[in-house]
Amino acid sequence: MSPPELDILEARRVYRSTGAIPAQMLRSTIYRAWERSHLQGANPQALQAEKLSSLATERLIEQKRTLIQIAAPYIRMLSQAAGTDRHAVMLGDSEAIVLDVVGDKQTVQGPEPFPGPGSLLSEAVAGANGIGTPLAEADYIEIISAEHFIDGFHPFTCQGIPLRDDKQNIIGVLSISLRRADARERLKEILLCASHGVEAELLIANLEKDVRRVLESNPNEYQPLEELRQDIVQAHQAARLKLEIVSRMVAVNRLDYAIQLLRQAEQSIQIFRRRAEIWRNLASFEIGTLQPVSLTDNISNLVDLLSTEAVIRQVQVVTDWYEPIIVVADPRSLLRQLLHYFLQALDHAGKGGTVKVLVKEIPNSELAQISFIANSVLNISQSTPTSQVFYLPIKSIKDEQ
Known part of the structure; x- marks a missing residue:
C-alpha cells in the first residue's frame, strides 16, 4: 500500500474516532469535500446511496429527457472506452441526482448495489463522490477509493466533471466510476472531451431554436444564417466521429493514435464553440450599445x-x-x-x-x-x-x- 493510501486510511481512522478531519493527510479537494460532507450530516458508514421513489424518478427523467438524450451517445462512448474494466458511466442533474447509468453488467446489475437512476449523490447525502463533489467544486474532480466519504463507495475510483450550458450555468454532471484505479489515466481526457461534446450538442439544440426565431422575425436573413449553421454543425459531427473512433481504440489499448485523434476532436469542439458564439451574435437582431x-x-x-x-x-x-x-x-x-x-x-x-x-x-x-x-x-x-x-x-x- 502506497504512502498516500496509508494517509487516507489513517485520516479515516482519526475522523471516526475524534470527528476531526486531518487536513495534512488529504488532498485539498478531498479535505474540502469531507468537511462539506461532515457539516451537512452525511453518514460515513453508509453502504449505498439513498433514492427517490419510483414515481419521483420517472417524473425527473421525463423532465430531463433532452439532457439524457443528448448525453447518451457520449455516455456510450465512455463505456466503450472502458472496455472490459469494471465500470459505470453516470449522468447526474444539477442537484446530483442520477439520471442515467451505463456500464458492464456485473457493476450495474450485479449483487453489489450501485447507484441507479434516482439515486441521491449530493455530498449532503452521499458524501464525497464523483457526482456530488464535481458539482460542489464546479470543476473536474477525481476521488480514489477510500477518499470517498461513505464506506459503500470505497471499491471505486471516480472522475466527474460538471456540464454547462451556453451561459456557463451548471446543468448536470458526467462521471465514470472504475474498479481499477490505474485505469483512470487513459479515460480522463476522453471524459473531458466527452463533456465538451455534450455541451456542444446543447449549443446545437439552441442554434436550431435561434434559426426558427430568425425565420419567424427576419425571413430575409434566414437562408444565409441557416447555411452557416449547417456548416458549423457538420464540423462538430466530424469531431463526434473522431471521439467514437478514440473510444474504440482506447478499449483495445491503441493509445498513441487515439491520443492524436482525441486532441483533434477536442480542438474541433473548441473551434465549434467559437463559431457557434459568432453565429449566435449574427442571429441576434437586438440593438446594442456603441x-x-x-x-x-x-x-x-x-x-x-x-x-x-x-x-x-x-x-x-x-x-x-x-x-x-x-x-x-x-x-x-x-x-x-x-x-x-x-x-x-x-x-x-x-x-x-x-x-x-x-x-x-x-x-x-x-x-x-x-x-x-x-x-x-x-x-x-x-x-x-x-x-x-x-x-x-x-x-x-x-x-x-
Whole structure:
C-alpha cells in the first residue's frame, strides 16, 4: 500500500474516532469535500446511496429527457472506452441526482448495489463522490477509493466533471466510476472531451431554436444564417466521429493514435464553440450599445466562419491590414453588416474569383475604411473589380477617458 493510501486510511481512522478531519493527510479537494460532507450530516458508514421513489424518478427523467438524450451517445462512448474494466458511466442533474447509468453488467446489475437512476449523490447525502463533489467544486474532480466519504463507495475510483450550458450555468454532471484505479489515466481526457461534446450538442439544440426565431422575425436573413449553421454543425459531427473512433481504440489499448485523434476532436469542439458564439451574435437582431470593438478580429472571425462557403463557391478570400484596428460600434450590428458585405462580395466574385477585404485608417479623420473588393474571372466585360466601401469611427484617446 502506497504512502498516500496509508494517509487516507489513517485520516479515516482519526475522523471516526475524534470527528476531526486531518487536513495534512488529504488532498485539498478531498479535505474540502469531507468537511462539506461532515457539516451537512452525511453518514460515513453508509453502504449505498439513498433514492427517490419510483414515481419521483420517472417524473425527473421525463423532465430531463433532452439532457439524457443528448448525453447518451457520449455516455456510450465512455463505456466503450472502458472496455472490459469494471465500470459505470453516470449522468447526474444539477442537484446530483442520477439520471442515467451505463456500464458492464456485473457493476450495474450485479449483487453489489450501485447507484441507479434516482439515486441521491449530493455530498449532503452521499458524501464525497464523483457526482456530488464535481458539482460542489464546479470543476473536474477525481476521488480514489477510500477518499470517498461513505464506506459503500470505497471499491471505486471516480472522475466527474460538471456540464454547462451556453451561459456557463451548471446543468448536470458526467462521471465514470472504475474498479481499477490505474485505469483512470487513459479515460480522463476522453471524459473531458466527452463533456465538451455534450455541451456542444446543447449549443446545437439552441442554434436550431435561434434559426426558427430568425425565420419567424427576419425571413430575409434566414437562408444565409441557416447555411452557416449547417456548416458549423457538420464540423462538430466530424469531431463526434473522431471521439467514437478514440473510444474504440482506447478499449483495445491503441493509445498513441487515439491520443492524436482525441486532441483533434477536442480542438474541433473548441473551434465549434467559437463559431457557434459568432453565429449566435449574427442571429441576434437586438440593438446594442456603441462600444470599442476589434474590427480586424471580427473580420477574421467571419472569414473563418465563411471558410466552407468560400470553398464551395471556389472563391479565395484575402485580408489586408497593417495592424489591429479598434472601432466604435454595436458589436452585433457590426457583425451583421460585415456578413452582408461579405456575401455580396462572394456573389460578385463568382466561381474562381477573389474577395479582398482591405482595412485602413484614413489619415487625420479618426475613421477606418473597410473595402470589400471582388475580382471575377467569369465576367469578362467587368474590366474593373467590384468594390463596396464603408467607414467606421476609430476608438480614440477620448473614448478611453
